[in-house]
Amino acid sequence: MSAEAGSRIAPADEAGVAAAVAAAHAEGVPLALEGRGTKAAMLRPVQAGRTLSLRNLTGITFYKPEEMVISARAGTPLAEIEAALAERNQQIGAEPPDLRALLGSGEATTGSLGGTVACNLSGPRRVVGFALRDLVLGVRFVNGEGEVLRSGGRVHKNVTGLDLCKLLSGSHGTLGVLTEVTLKVGPAGERTATLVLPVADEAAGVAALSSGLTSPYGVTGAAMLPEGASAAGVAGPVALLRLEDVEASVTYRMARLGAALPGGRVVEGEESRALWRAIRDAAPLAAAAGEAVWRVSVRPSMAPGVVVALRARIGARVMLDWGGGLVWVAAAATAEAHSAVMAAAAGARGTFTLFRAPDPMRVSVPVIPEEVPALAALSARVKAALDPGGRLNPGRMRAGL
Amino acid sequence: MIALPPPKADVMARRDEILAGLCALIPGDGVITEALRLRPYETDGLSAYRQPPLAVALPTSTEQVAAVLRFCHENGVRVVPRGAGTSLSGGALPLADAVVIGLMRMNRILDVSFPDRLAVVEAGVTNLGITKAVEGEGFFYAPDPSSQLACMIGGNVMMNSGGAHCLKYGVTANNLLGVKFVTIEGEVIEIGGGHLDAAGYDWLGLITGSEGQIGIVTEVTVRILRAAEGQRAMLAAFRSTEIAGAAVDAIMGSGVIPVALEFMDKPCIHACEAFAHAGYPLDAEALLIIEVEGSGEEQDVLLGRLRAICERFDPISMRVAASAEESMAIWKGRKGAFGAVGRISPDYLCMDGTIPTSELPHVLRRIGEMSEACGLKVANVFHAGDGNLHPLIMFDANDPASFAKAETFGADILKLCVEVGGCLTGEHGVGVEKRDLMPVQFTRPELAQQRRVKEAFDPEWLLNPAKVFPLEGKLAPAPH
Known part of the structure; x- marks a missing residue:
């Protein structure tokens, strides 16, 4: 197979993907990987002569609701999978976001399963449940030499061999090309309700979220809209605590939660669902065009300090999820702002991801924290173990990797 | 018996020098070298395999672990990490030329x-x-x-x-x-x-x-x-493993996921009942223990639903605990399952495959046939919700033929698990026990890929050698 520089290949099947990767490996041509292209604006831009799109690898290949397992080809839109699950009252527990609006994608449908797993994107339920990578039971993938390989399988408990499923999840296509993913899924709560609790500031908000999360009532979402932010008709500053379970449990637990954290109101059903969709997708951040967006992950108790510092230094706007542990930040797309975010994350012994920024900024700053030298050496060795020619998504996560 | 790699001749030749070097790294009694004191470290939960190590290091800090590893790396000495030594797959089995790094003194x-x-x-x-x-x-x-x-x-x-x-x-x-x-x-x-x-x-x-x-x-x-406000268990007994398997599917598909869903077959029920007197029905072919969480009223709602599901499968008997004490009684037999089987057989191998739950009746039937064919009894206890199967194969370790048969039987069960879409190990690990079965689950390129990732961290194969990966390359057995 040969292709002109700047060309795009969209194979019809896994064998075609393997052939395209093998050809790129042999010819020394870097490949930019793409599911449905909705997250192209994330992290660093990939400089590659060829784009390999997984867009044509679609379809659910296996679904057994009673075993809570679903498999689909990597290019399948997440929306298609979620619709199939909803028919059987199931869902992807990690609640992966739809970032099209945030990342300025004009795609008509959601991002792909493979792309979402490659970015390990999880939503509000992450705080109590699992990350998307925790739900990846098995993958089929093509390594940098064009070999078709599997890791994991289709059963829930599997510790056989090294867990390459987790290694590939969140590797942003730099270690292998996912062609099929098997996920653990679970029941959707019969009923959902959210306690909306007005709070004075982030310190009070995180304290309220922590109270909810350390209660025995099975909270499944804990977010805070600061002053000035709003979503689905709910305006900040408010702490939000969600319950999802069988009918009787939600009734009982919401009464107890409301008693423990008085002064709030309860939103139910579709109103609650719309609220959490907005939070999942970082809509209340209302990032303006041209602004940069970061995700900062810290110990929840460190979040109020991070927020105070970033407001003071760079005039940041924020939104909190994961009980305060996830701080979404929007601010001017400047090197100065990026330095402030890096310093705030490091000061809180947390991590950051530059989620969105204009290209000149994305190529000139570390979009995720630098690794200590011993770990950076391991990153390079693991990259070489899977993609010895360095063909897959070069520079996506770090310059030179 | 599973082969271990030959000791490195250069390490064995420099034994005294290496031991002296180790002793200098951990002051006090942190390095064990005398044969008698090495005995407790010669095996783990897979006690059919025994091999005293060269030495045991018992560091008290990360810095000491780092010093020992740096020393072993510089001297080409193999290391075997060890926690409490409870691995059922031989994960902590020493090698004659290896230093065991025991972490039990790091307990803060x-x-x-x-x-x-x-x-x-x-x-x-x-x-x-x-x-x-x-x-x-x-x-x-x-x-x-x-x-x-x-x-x-x-x-x-x-x-x-x-x-x-x-x-x-x-x-x-x-x-x-x-x-x-x-x-x-x-x-x-x-x-x-x-x-x-x-x-x-x-x-x-x-x-x-x-x-x-x-x-x-x-x-x-x-x-x-x-923790949830409380938890409570119920027990449901069925007349066949097929019916119990269908009940498991119905529960998992119902939207109410219990916190635990355990399955025992008839030999296991009998062994546990004789041991723990938990009141298990002896005429049942299969028994489910189901646990839910929440407040008292939430437990009532959930157990009511689960009871209604089980009733669709014509149970022989059902018992819903009314109190924490009654829950404990239901769990008592299950929690003592390994001890109970240990009482009726001199030794047993605890297997650990995972299967798709829908394959449960088929797999149990095949295990029964294999058991009859090889003449060794087996009791099955099973984390049914997630398909993690624990067949306990009973044998006599004093009879080498019995042990060999047990190992073959175990390997056949694990091959069956892979054949029906499952895997070799759900939670015990590959260790030394299942190492040579890895090619049953993985293709050669898949194993080669995993080996390359391992080598990114440990190119000399000094870290816990002879576990997980079939012996090849630097660990290949000496040619005869």
């Missing part, structure tokens, strides 16, 4: 934060020790392997341990926030910490369950969870 709890819902502990803290440290505030650490009284969190991380309650709460990998680990070069690396989902490659996910192949974990940050 370093930090607990209830608002942030985490605990930072050293690798030698026991699994139950974490829960004991936080239960006063109503919290617990979720993964609960049967050995939780003894097994250590460092070993749990290395093996990605599970337990009866991981149906709801997940396995070890799903309950970690960070680790501190030491590479074979002696570099100390911190991954994660108090926050979720560190950016960069998922080192935490890769090291969890890596069976000591890529580094030694010395410190762990775990998520602690607030």
Whole structure:
């Protein structure tokens, strides 16, 4: 197979993907990987002569609701999978976001399963449940030499061999090309309700979220809209605590939660669902065009300090999820702002991801924290173990990797 | 018997020098070299295999672990990490030329934060020790392997341990926030910490369950969870394993996921009943223990629904606990299952495959046929919700032929697990026990890929050699 520089290949099947990767490996041509292209604006831009799109690898290949397992080809839109699950009252527990609006994608449908797993994107339920990578039971993938390989399988408990499923999840296509993913899924709560609790500031908000999360009532979402932010008709500053379970449990637990954290109101059903969709997708951040967006992950108790510092230094706007542990930040797309975010994350012994920024900024700053030298050496060795020619998504996560 | 690689001649020749070097690294009584004192370390939970190591190092800090690893790396000495030595797959089995690094003296709890819902502990803290440290505030650490009284969190991380309650709460990998680990070069690396989902490659996910192949974990940050208001169990007995299997499918598809869903077959029911007198129905072919959580009224609602589902499958009997004491009675037999089988057979092998739950009746039937064919009895206990099967194969270790038959029988069961879409090990790890079965589950290129990832961390194959990967390359047996 040969292709002109700047060309795009969209194979019809896994064998075609393997052939395209093998050809790129042999010819020394870097490949930019793409599911449905909705997250192209994330992290660093990939400089590659060829784009390999997984867009044509679609379809659910296996679904057994009673075993809570679903498999689909990597290019399948997440929306298609979620619709199939909803028919059987199931869902992807990690609640992966739809970032099209945030990342300025004009795609008509959601991002792909493979792309979402490659970015390990999880939503509000992450705080109590699992990350998307925790739900990846098995993958089929093509390594940098064009070999078709599997890791994991289709059963829930599997510790056989090294867990390459987790290694590939969140590797942003730099270690292998996912062609099929098997996920653990679970029941959707019969009923959902959210306690909306007005709070004075982030310190009070995180304290309220922590109270909810350390209660025995099975909270499944804990977010805070600061002053000035709003979503689905709910305006900040408010702490939000969600319950999802069988009918009787939600009734009982919401009464107890409301008693423990008085002064709030309860939103139910579709109103609650719309609220959490907005939070999942970082809509209340209302990032303006041209602004940069970061995700900062810290110990929840460190979040109020991070927020105070970033407001003071760079005039940041924020939104909190994961009980305060996830701080979404929007601010001017400047090197100065990026330095402030890096310093705030490091000061809180947390991590950051530059989620969105204009290209000149994305190529000139570390979009995720630098690794200590011993770990950076391991990153390079693991990259070489899977993609010895360095063909897959070069520079996506770090310059030179 | 499974082969071990030949000792490295240069290491054996320099034994005294190496032992002196080790002793200089850990002051006091931290290095064991006398034959008699090495005996307790010659095996683990897979006691059919025994091999005293060259020495045992018992460091008390990450710095000492790093010093020992750096020394072993410089001297080409193999190392075998060890927690409490409860591995059922021979994960901590020594080699004659290896230094065992035992983590039991690193047993401090370093930090607990209830608002942030985490605990930072050293690798030698026991699994139950974490829960004991936080239960006063109503919290617990979720993964609960049967050995939780003894097994250590460092070993749990290395093996990605599970337990009866991981149906709801997940396995070890799903309950970690960070680790501190030491590479074979002696570099100390911190991954994660108090926050979720560190950016960069998922080192935490890769090291969890890596069976000591890529580094030694010395410190762990775990998520602690607030316990539910209460829990209660029920028991349902069925007239065939097929019917019980169908009931499991119906429960899992119903939208009510219990916190635990355990399955026992008839031989297991009988062994447990004789041992624990839990009141299990002896005429049943299969028994389910189902546990739910919540307040008293929530438990009533959930147990009512589960009872209604079970009733559709014509149970021989059902018993819903009315109190915590009655729940304990229902669990009593199951929790004593291994001891109960140990009482009726001089020895047993505990297998650990996983299968798709819909294959349960088929797999149990085939195991029964194999049992008859080889003349060894088997009792099956099973985490039914997640398909993790634990056949207990009874044999006599004093009879080499009986042991050989048991090993073959076990291997055949695991091959069957793979054949029906499952895997060789759900929670015990590959270790030495299932190492040579890896080609049953993985293709040659797949195993080669895993080996290349391992070699990125340990190119000389010094870390826990002879486990997980079939002996090849640097570990290949000497030609005859």
